[in-house]
Amino acid sequence: MLDKTRAAIARRRKLDPYAKVRFRGVTLDRRTRAAFLLLERRYRAVAPKRRGKLRIGQGSYSNGSMSGSTHAQGGAIDVMFAGLNPKQQRAVVKFGRLVGFSMWSRKDPKVWGYNNEHAHGILRGHRTASPAAQQQVVAYDAGRDGLVSNLPDREWRPKKKRRFSYIQGKPILGK
């Protein structure tokens, strides 16, 4: 969890938020890791005894078979749904959206394969996100599902847009 003291914020100002980091077996960058950790913390805070750590599937800077090129550069993360009940799955997407991801459930086995249900997220305003990932953020803002099908997004979303600030360690509203 990001330290929100003045000293810690001053320290982060000197760091590159887009430096790659290895985290739980995948590659992310500092900004995406920090946003994910805030998502996870808020998710777990709802029911600390019953909600464990989340499992990351695909990270960033990686080429998966089913994700097009949305994970090819920064800001992309998949949070796996295996072992989570439907309410918990919805909560992952909700907190992902609240901290500053454009995030959707990806559950159709015909599209994603069996045992591959997950939440797919792209960190909003991420400077190294791939063009395909940036297109998904545009689709999110247009109320769509971010897929080629371009269907309406039916999942809960916050009323105000937001972006995760690495320096502040929290989402900034209105962007």
Ligand SMILES: [Zn+2]
């Ligand atoms: Zn994904």
